[in-house]
Amino acid sequence: xxxxxxxxxxxxxxxxxxxxxxxxxxxxxxxxxxxxxxxxxxxxxxxxxxxxxxxxxxxxxxxxxxxxxxxxxxxxxxxxxxxxxxxxxxxxxxxxxxxxxxxxxxxxxxxxxxxxxxxxxxxxxxxxxxxxxxxxxxxxxxxxxxxxxxxxxxxxxxxxxxxxxxxxxxxxxxxxxxxxxxxxxxxxxxxxxxxxxxxxxxxxxxxxxxxxxxxxxxxxxxxxxxxxxxxxxxxxxxxxxxxxxxxxxxxxxxxxxxxxxxxxxxxxxxxxxxxxxxxxxxxxxxxxxxxxxxxxxxxxxxxxxxxxxxxxxxxxxxxxxxxxxxxxxxxxxxxxxxxxxxxxxxxxxxxxxxxxxxxxxxxxxxxxxxxxxxxxxxxxxxxxxxxxxxxxxxxxxxxxxxxxxxxx
Amino acid sequence: xxxxxxxxxxxxxxxxxxxxxxxxxxxxxxxxxxxxxxxxxxxxxxxxxxxxxxxxxxxxxxxxxxxxxxxxxxxxxxxxxxxxxxxxxxxxxxxxxxxxxxxxxxxxxxxxxxxxxxxxxxxxxxxxxxxxxxxxxxxxxxxxxxxxxxxxxxxxxxxxxxxxxxxxxxxxxxxxxxxxxxxxxxxxxxxxxxxxxxxxxxxxxxxxxxxxxxxxxxxxxxxxxxxxxxxxxxxxxxxxxxxxxxxxxxxxxxxxxxxxxxxxxxxxxxxxxxxxxxxxxxxxxxxxxxxxxxxxxxxxxxxxxxx
Numbered sequence: 001x002x003x004x005x006x007x008x009x010x011x012x013x014x015x016x017x018x019x020x021x022x023x024x025x026x027x028x029x030x031x032x033x034x035x036x037x038x039x040x041x042x043x044x045x046x047x048x049x050x051x052x053x054x055x056x057x058x059x060x061x062x063x064x065x066x067x068x069x070x071x072x073x074x075x076x077x078x079x080x081x082x083x084x085x086x087x088x089x090x091x092x093x094x095x096x097x098x099x100x101x102x103x104x105x106x107x108x109x110x111x112x113x114x115x116x117x118x119x120x121x122x123x124x125x126x127x128x129x130x131x132x133x134x135x136x137x138x139x140x141x142x143x144x145x146x147x148x149x150x151x152x153x154x155x156x157x158x159x160x161x162x163x164x165x166x167x168x169x170x171x172x173x174x175x176x177x178x179x180x181x182x183x184x185x186x187x188x189x190x191x192x193x194x195x196x197x198x199x200x201x202x203x204x205x206x207x208x209x210x211x212x213x214x215x216x217x218x219x220x221x222x223x224x225x226x227x228x229x230x231x232x233x234x235x236x237x238x239x240x241x242x243x244x245x246x247x248x249x250x251x252x253x254x255x256x257x258x259x260x261x262x263x264x265x266x267x268x269x270x271x272x273x274x275x276x277x278x279x280x281x282x283x284x285x286x287x288x289x290x291x292x293x294x295x296x297x298x299x300x301x302x303x304x305x306x307x308x309x310x311x312x313x314x315x316x317x318x319x320x321x322x323x324x325x326x327x328x329x330x331x332x333x334x335x336x337x338x339x340x341x342x343x344x345x346x347x348x349x350x351x352x353x354x355x356x357x358x359x360x361x362x363x364x365x366x367x368x369x370x371x372x373x374x375x376x377x378x379x380x381x382x383x384x385x386x387x388x389x390x391x392x393x394x395x396x397x398x399x400x401x402x403x404x405x406x407x408x
Numbered sequence: 409x410x411x412x413x414x415x416x417x418x419x420x421x422x423x424x425x426x427x428x429x430x431x432x433x434x435x436x437x438x439x440x441x442x443x444x445x446x447x448x449x450x451x452x453x454x455x456x457x458x459x460x461x462x463x464x465x466x467x468x469x470x471x472x473x474x475x476x477x478x479x480x481x482x483x484x485x486x487x488x489x490x491x492x493x494x495x496x497x498x499x500x501x502x503x504x505x506x507x508x509x510x511x512x513x514x515x516x517x518x519x520x521x522x523x524x525x526x527x528x529x530x531x532x533x534x535x536x537x538x539x540x541x542x543x544x545x546x547x548x549x550x551x552x553x554x555x556x557x558x559x560x561x562x563x564x565x566x567x568x569x570x571x572x573x574x575x576x577x578x579x580x581x582x583x584x585x586x587x588x589x590x591x592x593x594x595x596x597x598x599x600x601x602x603x604x605x606x607x608x609x610x611x612x613x614x615x616x617x618x619x620x621x622x623x624x625x626x627x628x629x630x631x632x633x634x635x636x637x638x639x640x641x642x643x644x645x646x647x648x649x650x651x652x653x654x655x656x657x658x659x660x661x662x663x664x665x666x667x668x669x670x671x672x673x674x675x676x677x678x679x680x681x682x683x684x685x686x687x688x689x690x691x692x693x694x695x696x697x698x699x700x701x702x703x704x705x706x707x708x709x710x711x712x713x714x715x
Contacts, residue, residue, distance in 0.1 A: 064517045144702035153452055153516050154705060157652045158698055164649045165694045172687030283649065287524055294521060327532035334525025338518045339511060 017302040018215060025208045025305075035197045042204040042272045044312040045211055047072075049265025051292040051304035052211075052218055053258030058290070059298035060222060061254045062234030063151060067159030068262050068289050070166050071134040073281030075263025077170075077177070078133060080276040081117060082126040083186035083194075084178075103185070108175030117176075123190060130267045131260045138259035142252035149248070151237075160283055167282035182277025186270065194271055207268045214261055215301045221257070222301075230254060291330075294337045297346025306345055419561045420682070428678030430567040433574040434633055436670035438647055439654040440581055441625035443666045446655055448598050448618055451509060452520040455527035456651065457644025459623045461534055462500060463493035463630025464639035468538075471545030483548045486635075490573070493631035494624045501623025505616045513615070527645060535641040544638035551635060566635040573632050577625060582663055584621075594618055653697050659707030668708055673697060 029041050050068050058064045090100040098111045105113070119125045141162065145155055170177045178184070186194070193199060221227055233240045233247055241247050270276045279285065288311075296307020311333070318326040341347055438460060445453050453459075470489035474481050508526065512519040551569060554562045585591040596604040597611045605611050630639070637643070654673055658665030673693060680689035701707070 058517075064520070066520075145705070148702070148705050150702075150705040153450070153520070154656060154701075156452075156517065156520060157656055158701060161649055161653055161694055161698050165691055165698070168687050168694075169691050172685070172691065287521075290521065324532065324536060327528045327535075331525040331528030331532070334528070335508065335522050338515075338522040338525070339508070342515075342518065 018212065018219075021215075021302050021305060022208075022212055025211075026205070030201070030204070035200055038204055039200050039272060040316065041309070042200075042207050043269060044309050045207050045305070046265040046269040046272065047289060047292060047312065048211055048305040048308040049214060049268070050262040050289045051296060051308045052215060052301045053261040054290060054293040055298060055301050055304045056218060056222070056230075056254055057258040058293060059300075060227065060230045060234060061251060062237075063251060063255065064156045064290070065159045065255070065258070066156045066283070066286050066290065067163040068258065069281045069283075069286035070159075070163050071138065071259040071262035072266040072269070072285075072289070073166070073170075073276070073278070074134040074137065075130045075266030076270040076276040076280065077183070077266075078120070078126055078130045078263070079267035079270040080183040080186060081120040082123060083189060083270065084183045085113070085117065085121055086189070087185055087187040102178075102183070104178040104181070104183075105175055110175050114176055130263050134259040134263035135256040138256045139252060142255040143248075146248040146251040146255075151251075160286070163281065163283050163286050167278045170278040170281065178277075180278060182275055182279075184275040184277075186274050189271065195274060200272065203268070203272050207272065210264060210268065211305065214264070215305070218261075218301055226250070226253075291334055291337070293344075295333065295344050297344030299343060300346030303344055303346030303349075310345075422561050423563075424678050424682045425675070426563055426567065428675040430564075430570055430636065431678055432671050432674030433567075433570045434629065434636070434647075435650060435654050435674050436667060437570075437574050437577060437629035437632055438626060438651045439658070439666050439670050440577060440663075441622040441629065442651055443655045443658070443663065444581070444585075444625065445619055445622035446652075447662070447666075448594055449513075449615060450516055451513070451619065452516060452523065452652075453509075453619075453622070454520055454523040454648065455504075455530055456623075456626050457646070457648040458527045458530035458534070459497045459501060459626035459644070460630035460633065460647070461639060461641065461644035462497050462530070463627030464634040464643070465534060465538055465543075465630075466493040466496045466627065467631040467634050468543050468545045468639065471547075475546055482546075483550065486548055486551065489545070490628055490631045493627040495627075497627025497630070498620045498624030502616060502620040504623070505619040509619060510612065510615065531641050531645070538641070540641060542638040542640040542643070545634055547635060569635060570632045573628070577628055578663075578667065581625065585663065590614075590617070650694075653694065653701075657697050657701060657707055659709040662707070662709040665707055665709030 025041075025045065030038060033041065050072050053071075054065070054068060084102045088100065088102045093099045093101070093103065093106070096103065096106040098106055101110065101113050120129070141159070145151075145158065150158070171180045173179075188194065194203065222230070229240060229245060229250060233245075233250060237247055266276075266280070269280070292308040292311050293304045294307070295311050296305065297303030314329065315326060318329055337344060343350070438456070441459070442453065442456050445451050445456070467486075467489040470485060470492055474485040504526065508522060509519065512522060547566070551566050554564045555568070556562055583591075585594065593604070593609050593614050596607075596609060597614045601611055604614075630644070633639070633643075650673070654670045655666060657673065658667070658669035676696070677689050677693045680692055683689075684692070
């Protein structure tokens with residue numbers, strides 16, 4: 001039990017990393033933010049699903065996909081189709097010329113729900129589809145490319161082209177997909193109103209739970225022999241192949257895995273934000289998702305979550321106050337991360353973390369020594385002068401000045 | 409399509425074919441620069457579209473300057489504008505290689521991300537400098553209007569002009585790469601970098617000039633493009649995926665393959681546009697290209713280079 005737990009959490013460092021993240025997103029965020037901002041944070045956390053998928057695929061597998069937005073979008077659209085069908089019951093759509101079908105279909109002169117929409121009346125099917133549709137799609141792309149040993153730059157360009165194709169297709173097929181506006185006005189999930197504040201709280205915590213669960217699962221995957229093979233493939237693919245492993249199958253698997261996690265993020269995104277549109281599918285969002293991973297650290301699952309949170313928070317703050325500076329900052333971030341911190345925040349922490357904790361330890365030790373010295377000589381002039389000023393601030397509980405200094 | 413006679417059908421086909429040819433020219437002009445950078449150096453330059461935008465804005469600036477200071481020059485400024493577009497894009501490309509690209513040759517995927525960042529920065533700079541609105545230069549009168557080949561077939565002159573420019577640039581690149589001392593050095597560096605260094609080729613310098621040349625050609629593409637459509641800060645990025653597909657589809661490192669793939673993609677899209685709407689034509693073209701690439705990853709023409 002102990003050993004398997006250790007494997008899942010990746011040793012002591014892994015424990016603390018996940019616990020700190022859990023404390024931040026489960027306790028600190030809900031306590032300090034109002035519901036609007038918490039909802040925003042929840043939205044960013046759904047991008048983190050894509051980012052941790054990219055850690056597996058790009059950081060460990062060495063395969064850069066510039067089309068992860070496709071899977072995020074597929075998951076989101078599956079969820080949105082279910083919610084849209086539920087929202088357009090005959091009662092609330094009775095002003096349409098054909099009541100009971102989604103509004104954008106009615107606007108595009110469709111008179112019946114198309115066949116591929118039909119199964120999405122069922123929630124069970126929808127939940128299965130959220131994982132299976134993107135994973136199958138990823139399997140087809142992956143099988144076609146990896147079996148032919150297409151990788152690296154070519155894979156990146158082709159996934160990017162696929163992202164472009166899907167965006168054009170979604171925007172062009174307005175009657176079936178809602179076009180450029182996407183699917184809006186999503187209201188209830190099995191009768192449960194997802195627009196209320198309490199629902200938003202619940203969805204936020206659900207997102208956090210899913211995210212932490214996904215990190216634990218992926219950590220476990222990386223801790224197995226498969227994880228080590230993945231790293232070996234990234235560094236010396238031919239050697240792994242010569243050792244008798246089918247490199248293509250491993251790559252396909254990790255691509256499908258990353259796709260499924262991205263899709264989960266997309267589905268949670270739709271639930272929290274209440275709509276889905278092609279602007280989360282195309283080339284630009286896909287590349288932005290890569291930068292979340294790069295900023296957080298392409299080798300760190302927990303780091304990728306921080307990357308997603310920080311970059312998006314930066315984007316929101318910057319684009320509200322200095323919209324012109326945002327693109328410059330984002331572009332500079334891309335270049336700086338690639339050129340100077342290829343391992344992102346996690347790399348920085350790894351490099352400077354021990355040094356910092358050393359410094360912190362020595363500072364603490366110094367303060368201990370200082371305190372001991374103060375107790376020995378309570379009327380040392382320098383520290384007394386500093387301490388005497390303190391009681392002027394309203395601190396009624398401390399009658400003795402020296403105690404306040406100690407308590408600090 | 410029922411009420412049309414055969415001759416009308418024929419002239420529509422001819423005009424659609426011609427619009428395919430001008431799409432082909434623009435794609436080829438953009439892809440040539442990329443083919444040099446990606447094919448010869450293996451560097452993915454996501455900012456390529458922005459170099460094109462720089463060329464287009466340079467042309468716009470030239471037309472503006474000529475209009476204000478030497479109006480008599482209006483008729484022939486365009487040729488100088490093309491040269492200026494090449495020069496400006498070449499210079500910026502040279503600086504970019506010096507400051508950014510040369511540190512990343514060992515990490516092609518990271519180059520992709522860094523140049524994407526560069527493209528964001530360049531877009532914002534263009535937007536701050538020229539505004540978000542699309543601009544177009546004042547074209548000399550002989551470029552406007554169209555040739556009447558028959559009564560129903562009209563061919564726009566600016567399209568012809570772009571095609572002519574494409575032919576000249578393609579020939580120039582061919583001569584440079586395969587018939588000049590510099591091209592010999594580039595090809596030697598591609599085939600075996602260490603050996604080229606050993607026989608006395610300054611490979612770092614070759615890389616720098618190659619990258620700058622690719623950017624310069626993107627500048628020419630921008631100058632040509634601006635005669636057909638107006639330019640905005642983001643118009644370069646609209647074409648970047650298509651251009652990459654052209655290069656990959658043609659087979660990286662092969663000039664002939666690039667020409668062939670630009671031709672087939674341009675024509676397929678234009679002819680499909682006649683039967684379907686624009687977005688479906690594009691989807692089908694891209695799908696076919698991606699499909700073929702999945703079956704034949706090395707592209708149309710395989711260059712015989714040992715890597």
